[in-house]
Amino acid sequence: MRTDIDALKVIDLNRKFHDEVEAEQYDTRMGVDYSSEGRERLVGELERVLGGPIEPGTLALDLGSGTGKLAIILSLLGRHERVVAVDVSERMLAQAERSAARLGCRVETRVSDMAVLPFEDRSVDLVVGSAFLHHLPDPVALMKEVRRVLRPGGRFVFVGEPSRTGHVMAETLKAPWVALVRTLRVLRGRPARGWEHDHIDVHTFTTSDMRRMSEGFSDVRFVAEGFADHAVEQGFLVLVRRVVGGNRVADAVLDGIRNALLFLDHRFFDRVLPPGMLACVKLSGARPLDG
Numbered sequence: 392m393r394t395d396i397d398a399l400k401v402i403d404l405n406r407k408f409h410d411e412v413e414a415e416q417y418d419t420r421m422g423v424d425y426s427s428e429g430r431e432r433l434v435g436e437l438e439r440v441l442g443g444p445i446e447p448g449t450l451a452l453d454l455g456s457g458t459g460k461l462a463i464i465l466s467l468l469g470r471h472e473r474v475v476a477v478d479v480s481e482r483m484l485a486q487a488e489r490s491a492a493r494l495g496c497r498v499e500t501r502v503s504d505m506a507v508l509p510f511e512d513r514s515v516d517l518v519v520g521s522a523f524l525h526h527l528p529d530p531v532a533l534m535k536e537v538r539r540v541l542r543p544g545g546r547f548v549f550v551g552e553p554s555r556t557g558h559v560m561a562e563t564l565k566a567p568w569v570a571l572v573r574t575l576r577v578l579r580g581r582p583a584r585g586w587e588h589d590h591i592d593v594h595t596f597t598t599s600d601m602r603r604m605s606e607g608f609s610d611v612r613f614v615a616e617g618f619a620d621h622a623v624e625q626g627f628l629v630l631v632r633r634v635v636g637g638n639r640v641a642d643a644v645l646d647g648i649r650n651a652l653l654f655l656d657h658r659f660f661d662r663v664l665p666p667g668m669l670a671c672v673k674l675s676g677a678r679p680l681d682g
């Protein structure tokens with residue numbers, strides 16, 4: 392994890408980037424899938440990292456919820472009375488509200504920087520999050536906030552964070568496409584977009600980072616997964632979806648490709664590669680009963 396970070400700049404650029412660029416395109420570009428298979432796949436992933444079923448409770452939070460993927464899936468699962476999506480980007484959360492309304496479920500939203508979570512001490516049963524820790528100036532400080540708001544015995548589960556391998560893989564595979572898109576913009580007389588991505592994606596994670604972040608929690612589980620899915624998704628499918636995403640047939644074909652890659656990862660790469668070579672790191676834990 393980096394420490395040379397200008398916290399205000401990182402938070403501000405994340406808010407702007409997700410408001411101005413990602414909100415409109417995120418679900419299509421990322422192939423967010425609320426079909427029954429898509430929901431089962433995500434619940435299965437959360438439960439695999441938790442090491443057991445998602446227990447029923449009163450309040451669940453989805454941190455860095457963006458367009459609401461995990462919040463919506465938890466709400467549809469129906470094991471919590473309230474599900475709240477927290478994010479610094481108002482326009483990402485507006486998409487979450489639209490998707491929840493379309494799918495007929497209830498998700499509350501809170502626009503907030505995660506440094507201070509707008510919830511009482513010991514008031515939350517479950518905290519989930521996907522692909523958000525790598526955007527935070529200080530993920531260790533966030534974990535202290537998570538511990539504060541969880542009730543004793545309450546659990547957290549975070550998925551979709553990049554390892555060093557995952558980050559290098561994604562950046563290398565994306566580089567030719569990014570160069571092509573930039574060149575086409577310039578040739579068409581449009582200004583090249585100057586987003587400072589090293590202030591948006593600020594961390595990659597190792598096992599020892601995960602250990603530091605889970606200090607003070609019990610039942611900690613660390614899982615590293617993914618190789619082929621990550622490579623093809625980041626290097627190819629994300630860009631293909633920009634062109635054909637939203638078309639029913641294309642979406643079905645792309646989902647089929649992803650399912651085949653996930654199968655290959657679970658059956659082969661996750662088993663044979665050392666954890667340091669896998670692309671995504673995932674973490675779960677609990678607030679100790681006596682803590």
Ligand SMILES: C[S@@+](CC[C@H](N)C(=O)[O-])C[C@H]1O[C@@H](n2cnc3c(N)ncnc32)[C@H](O)[C@@H]1O
Pocket residue numbers: 402405406409454455456457458459460461477478479480483503504505506520521522523526527528551
């Ligand atoms: C890559 S998106 C992930 C969205 C969603 N969790 C998913 O997996 O589809 C990261 C999200 O984190 C949010 N974010 C980044 N920094 C944040 C901060 N300091 N506080 C709250 N949200 C933040 C961004 O606005 C964005 O919506």
